[in-house]
Amino acid sequence: VNATDVFVIGGGPAGLATAIAARRRGFDVVVADGAQPPIDKSCGEGLMPEARAALAKLAVDLPAEESRPFRGVRFASGALSVHANFPGQPAVGVRRTVLHRVMVETAQAAGVSLLWQTPVTGLCPEGVLVAGRTVRSRWIVGADGGNSLVRGWAGLGAHRQNRSRFAFRRHYRISNWGDTMEIHWGPKCQLYVTPLAQNEICVAVVSGDPRLRVDAALAEFPEVLKRLQGAEESSLERGAISSTRKLRRIHRGNVALVGDASGAVDCITGEGLSLSFRQAEILTQCFAEASLRSYAKKYRALSRRPAMMARLMLTLDWSTPFRQRVMRAFAADPQLFRRMLAMHVGALPPMAFAANGISLGFRLLSA
Numbered sequence: 001v002n003a004t005d006v007f008v009i010g011g012g013p014a015g016l017a018t019a020i021a022a023r024r025r026g027f028d029v030v031v032a033d034g035a036q037p038p039i040d041k042s043c044g045e046g047l048m049p050e051a052r053a054a055l056a057k058l059a060v061d062l063p064a065e066e067s068r069p070f071r072g073v074r075f076a077s078g079a080l081s082v083h084a085n086f087p088g089q090p091a092v093g094v095r096r097t098v099l100h101r102v103m104v105e106t107a108q109a110a111g112v113s114l115l116w117q118t119p120v121t122g123l124c125p126e127g128v129l130v131a132g133r134t135v136r137s138r139w140i141v142g143a144d145g146g147n148s149l150v151r152g153w154a155g156l157g158a159h160r161q162n163r164s165r166f167a168f169r170r171h172y173r174i175s176n177w178g179d180t181m182e183i184h185w186g187p188k189c190q191l192y193v194t195p196l197a198q199n200e201i202c203v204a205v206v207s208g209d210p211r212l213r214v215d216a217a218l219a220e221f222p223e224v225l226k227r228l229q230g231a232e233e234s235s236l237e238r239g240a241i242s243s244t245r246k247l248r249r250i251h252r253g254n255v256a257l258v259g260d261a262s263g264a265v266d267c268i269t270g271e272g273l274s275l276s277f278r279q280a281e282i283l284t285q286c287f288a289e290a291s292l293r294s295y296a297k298k299y300r301a302l303s304r305r306p307a308m309m310a311r312l313m314l315t316l317d318w319s320t321p322f323r324q325r326v327m328r329a330f331a332a333d334p335q336l337f338r339r340m341l342a343m344h345v346g347a348l349p350p351m352a353f354a355a356n357g358i359s360l361g362f363r364l365l366s367a
C-alpha cells in the first residue's frame with residue numbers, strides 16, 4: 001500500500017477499534033504493528049458494561065465459550081467486605097489474547113489492511129515511515145500504547161499529569177470462583193480477581209513497588225490464598241506499568257492519539273478499554289467531519305468520570321484506618337456502594353457524585 005485514508009500505528013485494542021470504526025465509515029484503513037497476533041498484555045481483563053456496549057457497536061462478538069459475564073464487584077479489606085451488582089447489563093471477563101484475536105478477525109472481515117511485525121519508524125510530512133518506505137495518509141492515528149513514540153514524533157508529549165504504579169498478573173484454573181470481580185485492598189497493594197471463561201481467573205496485583213510480585217502480594221491476602229489452594233497456574237506472570245497520564249494535547253495537524261498513547265486512568269478503574277473503544281468512535285466521527293477540531297473536547301468529556309472515579313477509589317489507598325472507616329460506612333448502608341458502582345459505569349448522573357459524597361461523609365462520621 002502506498003497511500004490510504006487512515007493509517008493506524010499500533011494494532012492493540014485501541015488501534016483495532018479505531019480501524020474497524022473508520023472502515024465502517026467507508027475509509028480505507030491500514031494498521032501496522034511491530035508484534036505478531038494474538039498480542040498479549042498484562043491487564044485485569046475485565047470489560048465494564050460500557051466497553052461491552054462499545055464492542056457490540058463495532059460488531060466485535062466475544063464468543064460465549066471464551067468469555068464470562070459477571071454481574072458485580074466486591075471490595076474486601078481485612079475482615080470487611082461489600083458487594084454490589086451493576087445496575088444494568090453485566091460486565092465481561094475475557095483473556096486478552098481472545099479479545100485481540102476476535103478484534104483482528106473483525107478488522108480483517110471489515111476490510112482493514114493489517115501489517116504485523118511491521119514497526120513504524122517515524123512520521124514525515126507526506127505520511128508514515130514503515131518498512132523502509134513512506135505510506136501517504138490523510139489521517140494518522142497514534143495507537144501505540146503507553147510508551148507511545150508517535151506522541152513524541154508529533155510533538156504531543158507534554159503532559160499535565162504523569163504518575164505510575166506497577167502491576168503483575170497471573171492466571172489460575174479454578175472452578176466455583178463465582179461471577180463477581182473482586183478488589184482486595186491491602187496495606188501495600190490491591191489485588192484484583194476477574195472471572196474468565198473455562199474456570200479460569202485473572203489475578204492482578206497493583207502497587208507502588210516495582211518489586212512486589214504476585215506470590216509475595218498473595219501472602220497479604222490469606223482469604224484469597226486459601227481459595228487458590230490447589231489451583232493450577234495457567235499463565236506465566238507478566239508485568240506492566242499502570243499510568244495516570246493526562247496530555248496537554250492529543251492531536252496536531254493530521255495526527256491524533258487514541259488509547260493509552262493518548263493518556264490513561266489508573267487501572268483500578270477497569271476503564272482503559274472502555275475509554276479506548278469510545279475514543280475510537282469519536283475520533284472516526286471527526287474523520288467523517290473532515291476535522292479534528294471537536295476531538296479534544298469530546299475526549300475530555302469521556303475522560304472526566306473515569307478520572308474522578310480513579311481519584312475517589314485511590315483515596316482508599318491513603319491509610320488502612322481510613323479505608324476501614326469507608327468500608328464500615330459502605331457495610332452499614334449498602335446503597336452507598338451500589339450507587340458508587342452505578343456512578344462508575346455511568347448509570348447515575350454527575351450530580352449523584354455530590355449527593356453520594358455527602359451521604360458517605362455523614363456515614364464516615366459515625367463509622
Ligand SMILES: Cc1cc2nc3c(=O)[nH]c(=O)nc-3n(C[C@H](O)[C@H](O)[C@H](O)COP(=O)(O)OP(=O)(O)OC[C@H]3O[C@@H](n4cnc5c(N)ncnc54)[C@H](O)[C@@H]3O)c2cc1C
Nearest residue numbers: 010012013014033034044045046120145167259260272273
Ligand atoms: C495491570 C493493568 C490492568 C488493567 N486492567 C484493565 C481492565 O480490567 N479493564 C480495562 O478496560 N482496562 C484495563 N487496563 C487498561 C488497558 O489494558 C489499556 O487501556 C489497553 O490495553 C490500551 O490499549 P492500547 O491499544 O491503547 O495499547 P496496547 O495494548 O499497549 O497496544 C499498543 C500496540 O502498539 C504497538 N506498537 C507500539 N509501538 C509501535 C510502533 N512503533 N509501530 C507499530 N506498532 C507499535 C504494540 O506492539 C501494541 O500492540 C489495565 C491496565 C493494566 C496495566
